[in-house]
Amino acid sequence: MAALTATAPARPRKLLASRKTRVGILYALPVVVYLLVLFIYPIFSTLLLSLKSADGSFTLHWYVEALTGVNLSVLITTLRISAETALLSLVFGFLLANAISRLKPLWAGLAMLVVVVPHFISALVRTYGWIIMLGDKGLVNESLAGLSAPGAPYQLLYNELGVVIGTTSMMLPYTVLLLYGVMRGVDRRLLAAAASMGAGRVTIFRRVYLPLVAPGLASAGLLSFILSLGYYITPALMGGPNQTMIATLINQQVTKDNQWNGAAAQGVILLLLTLAGLLLVKLVSSLGASRKKRSAS
Amino acid sequence: MAEFGVATPSVEVAGGKPATATGKSLSVVALRKTYGDVVAVDEASMEIAAGEFVTFLGSSGSGKTTTLMMIAGFCEPDSGTITVGDRDVTRLAPQKRNLGFVFQQYLLFPHMTVSENVAFPLTLRGVAKDEIRRRVGETLEIAGLSGFGGRKPRELSGGQQQRVALCRALVYRPPVILMDEPLGALDKKLRDQLQVEIKSIQQELGLTVIYVTHDQEEALVMSDRIAVMRNGLIEQFDTPRELFERPRTPFVADFLGAANFLPGRIEKHDGEHTLVRLEQSGGLLKARRHDLTSGTEVKVAVQPGRLRACATDDGFCTGTVETATYVGTLVRAGVRVDGGDAPLLRLEVPAGRGPVAGERVGITAYPEDVNLFPSEQGG
Amino acid sequence: MMELRKTLAGRIALTAVATVILLFLALPIVVIVVTSFSSNAFAQFPPEVWTLNWYKALFADGSKWPAALSLSALIAALSTVFSLIIGVTAATALTRSELPLRSAVYALVLGPLVIPQIVTALGLFLLFEPAAMLGSPLAIALGHTVLASPIAVLILIATLRGIDERLEDAAASMGAGRLTIARRITFPLAAPGMIAAAIFSFITSFDEFYISQFLSSVDTVTLPVRVYNSLTFEIDPSVTAVSAILIAFAILALGLVALVRWLGSGRQNSLLSVETATGVATPGGDAI
Numbered sequence: 016m017a018a019l020t021a022t023a024p025a026r027p028r029k030l031l032a033s034r035k036t037r038v039g040i041l042y043a044l045p046v047v048v049y050l051l052v053l054f055i056y057p058i059f060s061t062l063l064l065s066l067k068s069a070d071g072s073f074t075l076h077w078y079v080e081a082l083t084g085v086n087l088s089v090l091i092t093t094l095r096i097s098a099e100t101a102l103l104s105l106v107f108g109f110l111l112a113n114a115i116s117r118l119k120p121l122w123a124g125l126a127m128l129v130v131v132v133p134h135f136i137s138a139l140v141r142t143y144g145w146i147i148m149l150g151d152k153g154l155v156n157e158s159l160a161g162l163s164a165p166g167a168p169y170q171l172l173y174n175e176l177g178v179v180i181g182t183t184s185m186m187l188p189y190t191v192l193l194l195y196g197v198m199r200g201v202d203r204r205l206l207a208a209a210a211s212m213g214a215g216r217v218t219i220f221r222r223v224y225l226p227l228v229a230p231g232l233a234s235a236g237l238l239s240f241i242l243s244l245g246y247y248i249t250p251a252l253m254g255g256p257n258q259t260m261i262a263t264l265i266n267q268q269v270t271k272d273n274q275w276n277g278a279a280a281q282g283v284i285l286l287l288l289t290l291a292g293l294l295l296v297k298l299v300s301s302l303g304a305s306r307k308k309r310s311a312s
Numbered sequence: 313m314a315e316f317g318v319a320t321p322s323v324e325v326a327g328g329k330p331a332t333a334t335g336k337s338l339s340v341v342a343l344r345k346t347y348g349d350v351v352a353v354d355e356a357s358m359e360i361a362a363g364e365f366v367t368f369l370g371s372s373g374s375g376k377t378t379t380l381m382m383i384a385g386f387c388e389p390d391s392g393t394i395t396v397g398d399r400d401v402t403r404l405a406p407q408k409r410n411l412g413f414v415f416q417q418y419l420l421f422p423h424m425t426v427s428e429n430v431a432f433p434l435t436l437r438g439v440a441k442d443e444i445r446r447r448v449g450e451t452l453e454i455a456g457l458s459g460f461g462g463r464k465p466r467e468l469s470g471g472q473q474q475r476v477a478l479c480r481a482l483v484y485r486p487p488v489i490l491m492d493e494p495l496g497a498l499d500k501k502l503r504d505q506l507q508v509e510i511k512s513i514q515q516e517l518g519l520t521v522i523y524v525t526h527d528q529e530e531a532l533v534m535s536d537r538i539a540v541m542r543n544g545l546i547e548q549f550d551t552p553r554e555l556f557e558r559p560r561t562p563f564v565a566d567f568l569g570a571a572n573f574l575p576g577r578i579e580k581h582d583g584e585h586t587l588v589r590l591e592q593s594g595g596l597l598k599a600r601r602h603d604l605t606s607g608t609e610v611k612v613a614v615q616p617g618r619l620r621a622c623a624t625d626d627g628f629c630t631g632t633v634e635t636a637t638y639v640g641t642l643v644r645a646g647v648r649v650d651g652g653d654a655p656l657l658r659l660e661v662p663a664g665r666g667p668v669a670g671e672r673v674g675i676t677a678y679p680e681d682v683n684l685f686p687s688e689q690g691g
Numbered sequence: 692m693m694e695l696r697k698t699l700a701g702r703i704a705l706t707a708v709a710t711v712i713l714l715f716l717a718l719p720i721v722v723i724v725v726t727s728f729s730s731n732a733f734a735q736f737p738p739e740v741w742t743l744n745w746y747k748a749l750f751a752d753g754s755k756w757p758a759a760l761s762l763s764a765l766i767a768a769l770s771t772v773f774s775l776i777i778g779v780t781a782a783t784a785l786t787r788s789e790l791p792l793r794s795a796v797y798a799l800v801l802g803p804l805v806i807p808q809i810v811t812a813l814g815l816f817l818l819f820e821p822a823a824m825l826g827s828p829l830a831i832a833l834g835h836t837v838l839a840s841p842i843a844v845l846i847l848i849a850t851l852r853g854i855d856e857r858l859e860d861a862a863a864s865m866g867a868g869r870l871t872i873a874r875r876i877t878f879p880l881a882a883p884g885m886i887a888a889a890i891f892s893f894i895t896s897f898d899e900f901y902i903s904q905f906l907s908s909v910d911t912v913t914l915p916v917r918v919y920n921s922l923t924f925e926i927d928p929s930v931t932a933v934s935a936i937l938i939a940f941a942i943l944a945l946g947l948v949a950l951v952r953w954l955g956s957g958r959q960n961s962l963l964s965v966e967t968a969t970g971v972a973t974p975g976g977d978a979i
């Protein structure tokens with residue numbers, strides 16, 4: 016019996032496995048085809064266009080143009096505003112997430128609702144809300160005038176301050192959500208353990224708490240930086256001419272100047288910056304994971 | 313290899329089989345399953361009679377669950393055949409086999425009520441509505457669940473959920489019901505109660521049940537026959553009594569009876585008995601007749617409950633009681649045997665007549681209770 | 692639970708900081724809703740005289756808003772259908788089968804969520820412009836699906852992972868065929884997740900701006916593009932009322948998702964559960 020059946024043992028199992036594989040490929044087909052045609056292919060054609068001169072030959076002209084003169088300063092502005100936004104949303108996000116992680120569940124739930132709900136309201140609408148609030152007769156200036164602050168009303172719109180306020184409020188839900196998750200994962204008994212060894216509050220914060228949440232902080236900061244890079248609505252509506260960001264420029268070149276190649280080159284630069292940022296995030300999180308693993312073993 | 317095939321229905325099996333059995337027979341021939349280089353089930357064969365309660369007993373990794381999954385159709389064998397009644401189901405999808413399956417995790421459909429869960433297999437079979445209502449009510453009543461039909465599974469306790477799962481497998485009268493550690497998630501008391509209930513339902517309805525467990529006691533309580541499995545092999549397939557009293561391998565003797573093992577050598581045969589010279593004490597032990605030639609190195613296996621303390625000059629060896637633990641109706645004693653530093657010999661004797669620590673005793677056993685295994689046989 | 696003792700000063704500082712930052716998030720939204728009822732629709736807060744004029748103006752003759760609204764709704768509906776088809780198939784492939792290159796497929800799905808939307812929009816413009824499909828609602832819906840379908844896929848993956856696969860085995864053991872299992876077991880259990888996926892696909896498309904702007908023509912202006920234009924070029928006070936309606940719409944949709952999940956979970960979780968809200972808020976969370 017054993018000798019007879021041993022000759023063709025693996026066949027039915029392989030059939031079953033290949034059936035499951037066939038089903039998998041069949042069901043994965045729609046999403047793969049769809050995204051290849053409407054996502055990957057367009058990005059490749061953008062890349063090709065950015066390397067093509069008017070007569071169709073290969074050129075780096077558009078990249079040179081994108082990295083010189085006014086375009087370069089736009090790129091630098093983009094990086095600067097993104098960095099400012101990342102820093103602010105990291106600080107605010109840290110403070111808020113830290114506060115929420117210490118609240119009672121009901122209050123924490125309500126607070127998270129206030130964080131999450133705006134995230135699902137159109138950024139356009141929220142930006143408009145800021146415009147109403149920050150105007151000369153808006154809520155902020157009226158309140159400051161009511162407190163008889165010297166020099167009120169202040170110019171809070173159509174400058175870098177306005178842009179950073181706006182983009183920070185757009186990025187804040189991301190950093191709060193990310194950091195809240197990280198902070199809930201911190202075992203608070205570790206802090207008590209440190210206190211039992213005689214560590215003061217500042218020492219506990221600096222030597223125990225901060226190292227535990229550091230990878231989360233790094234990812235959250237990087238993430239809001241990346242997301243700000245390609246941001247368009249808020250800077251365009253709340254900034255002045257000096258706050259033109261790269262996305263605004265791409266939009267102008269396509270819709271107004273009909274300058275597709277230049278737009279494509281800038282799009283590719285934006286894409287590369289984003290991918291580099293994502294790579295960093297990945298690096299940081301794998302660093303954090305390996306540290307966790309080491310401390311666990 | 314492990315073909316203890318032919319059904320030898322003992323007295324217990326025949327007695328438990330009612331005239332109106334709904335169960336069918338099941339036969340498994342040379343079933344084999346490998347995962348890469350690991351042989352999960354190695355040429356397992358067995359014949360299960362209609363109306364029989366059979367348990368696959370073994371620790372995890374023994375192949376018991378894999379065998380059950382192959383019978384159910386959730387896992388395809390590399391080779392071998394599975395026959396239900398006279399239908400070969402080896403290559404059929406699970407839904408075409410018409411078997412019943414009770415899972416350890418109950419797996420009740422959370423979006424359906426208890427009644428809807430139990431009715432589900434009947435609706436699949438196109439049974440008329442009135443008939444469904446009647447049979448669901450009837451089945452729930454058997455399981456003591458009348459009045460729970462409108463509840464959702466999550467509103468029931470673990471024991472109740474498992475009863476519903478049982479109903480769902482019973483209601484369409486499948487020819488064979490497979491159960492994969494169905495009581496594993498329940499506490500001891502509930503488990504004991506449900507063991508009795510499942511057994512009595514099985515006998516009443518004449519069901520063929522294949523039951524998987526790692527709990528020896530559960531297997532002994534419920535089964536007509538038990539297949540003891542290890543490393544993908546069926547070590548022995550027999551009635552509980554045979555397994556307990558006539559284990560065929562040292563593993564079975566140890567797994568079911570927690571036997572004491574003593575090394576020795578066959579001295580001679582004497583009519584109904586075989587005499588063994590023990591290595592450690594030099595004493596002569598009388599066992600029931602075994603077909604082993606004189607001079608063979610053997611392992612002597614005797615269960616703790618079958619050893620008796622006696623006067624020091626009456627036993628096959630002597631020793632000193634080192635520990636004596638009172639455990640209710642029994643005293644568990646550990647005896648240091650003279651003439652070596654072998655592990656303590658374990659005895660279970662009725663409380664009240666038990667030896668006390670420090671006492672000098674002789675050890676004896678009825679020849680019927682002594683099993684001999686050739687030393688080269690693993691264990 | 693062993694924890695550091697909280698000081699009173701610490702607690703007050705904590706509450707104050709949390710309140711200020713929460714106001715920072717919530718105020719712009721509150722201000723719009725209040726201003727939409729104000730007689731002076733621009734930059735004055737709080738309003739002196741209350742009115743419904745801006746809402747009435749939305750539906751007055753010659754208003755461009757109803758057309759924009761219906762166009763956006765049409766596109767969002769199309770995009771939702773596409774996203775659900777893609778989402779159900781892809782989630783099935785990724786959770787219920789053996790898929791070669793699984794992680795590559797997963798990365799492809801996450802791609803549109805992490806790549807700047809302006810890049811995606813630019814690529815789609817370069818794809819549809821030569822095909823003379825600019826201004827086609829279908830093209831815009833196809834474009835929105837690039838952003839909406841990954842969200843649907845992620846929600847449905849989570850949904851299918853949450854359904855014990857062995858329930859399907861249990862049904863099979865009783866004789867249920869593949870179709871019956873899908874219809875009577877998997878679908879009813881996945882329904883809350885599918886509704887959530889549909890709602891989030893719809894919102895994603897309905898609020899999408901970049902792709903709409905690149906692919907729109909004079910005749911096809913979606914609601915967000917109309918809002919943007921009215922904020923930059925043609926000052927139209929009704930934009931406040933539109934914004935307030937969009938806010939109400941988003942909150943309604945989120946409430947619906949929470950309700951469906953609550954019903955689906957057997958009313959065990961709190962309706963306000965943070966996990967309910969955040970579980971869907973960061974669908975790309977594990978990408979980063």
